[in-house]
Amino acid sequence: MEFPVGLCLSALLLMSGVAKAQNDPCSALECTGNEECIAISGSYGCGCQSRPNSDSFDAVQSCASSSSNFSLSRCQLFEAGLNVTSLHLNNPNCTGSIQNGRVFFYFDNDQNVCGTTLRSNGTHFLYENSIQKGAGSHGLISRNSWVNINFSCVYPLIQSISMPMAIQAAESVVFKEFLNQGSYQLRMVPYPNNSFVVPYSGNVTIDTNQKIFVAVEVDGVDSSQISTLLDHCWATPSDDMNQNIRWDLIINGCPNPRDGTVEVLQNGNSTSARFSFKMFTFTSVSDRIYLHCEVHLCLHNLGSCEQSCNPQTRRKRRSLNRLEPAAVTMAF
Structure with a gap:
């Protein structure tokens, strides 16, 4: 069976386009409108079209109770030579998730402790964790990128x-x-x-x-x-x-x-x-x-938080600074 030359040429072009799309390293990245696919040292990733707060990777944090959401700019991490899939919290099993061009990390005190520590500095209590990536080498030296970003949720006592x-x-x-x-x-x-x-x-x-x-x-x-x-x-x-x-x-x-x-x-x-x-x-x-x-x-x-009012067993607590008062209105 013979096919028209024009039809064969169209089929070849279509197959060529499919192959090109399959081999396009940018197609699977899903860069956002604020990002652009670029290559750094032979690796393709989503680079930044603008760079606000580049020194801190445009970090954004929210705290509620004993939980925290902490996110970083994916494109700024990539341009700094950091592979987002290798970043994790204190617990290496707690890795980030990518949403709308940002890498989110989350911890709480229930099922996702993620190596979070709780301490007091006398006037506040702090939930602390860090985003990190080791050098990835056991030799004497390494030229791989590494990062350690400490963050905390702070509450007045x-x-x-x-x-x-x-x-x-x-x-x-x-x-x-x-x-x-x-x-x-x-x-x-x-x-x-x-x-x-x-x-x-x-x-x-x-x-x-x-x-x-x-x-x-x-x-x-x-x-x-x-x-x-x-x-x-x-x-x-x-x-x-x-x-x-x-x-x-x-x-x-x-x-x-x-x-x-x-x-x-x-x-x-x-x-x-x-x-x-x-x-x-x-x-x-x-x-x-x-x-x-x-x-x-x-x-x-x-230690124990219960207050004893018995003069013989009463414990003394450290004096803490009184912070700004919060007034709540309720009446009879």
Whole structure:
């Protein structure tokens, strides 16, 4: 059978195009619109069309509780001579994944610890890890590229929280966001009894000398490693926590001996601290009180976090700097 010359020529061109596509080293790279396929030292990869933050590989990090996402620019890594498939966290099994031209690394404190360490520097606690690649040689010298990028999630150990007494009872949450740091939530919740199941809500009237139960809770931290400690709680007749007219309820984690109604029910053994006291007003000043607490987060790996108020067995904790207060509004 004979075929027309034009048809044979078209078939040859088509086969040539298919072969060329199969042999094209750029076709499988899937470079993004901000990248371009280039060759460096004979190896093809996605290079950069622009280079912001080239000294840090355009690193971007997010922290939440005991987890972190850390990403780097794929094209900047390639242009630095680094093969992204050889990068990993402290645990070599924790490698990166490529999404939209970036290489993402992830760790948490559940199934993906990835060699993350937890430590405290006295004012903050830090989850630390690193992206690394060894030289890949056991000889005396090596000319292979290597990298070690350390990163961490940083959380303050001390916060302050306020609970103003007003007209409407509703749980309120303060969300603290820290630049280049992690974040967590503090909330102060009032309850009518020691079951701590159903909080006050709606329009509530609390009489003087009536017992009130308060929980100070922290969300967004790893409860297996961190506990909430109440260092100080006090009341003021206005929403200014630094007002000179004040009544101390808890001092250094223990009830104020001048107020025989205060009970510390739970402190240092979970992410929720609890206490109770009998309602009062400031004489000839205001018929409202505003409740404030200074909260200290404790790391279990530094020892027991539970606070003892027995004078004979009481432990001393290191003095930590008080950081910027966080005010939360909730009322009765």
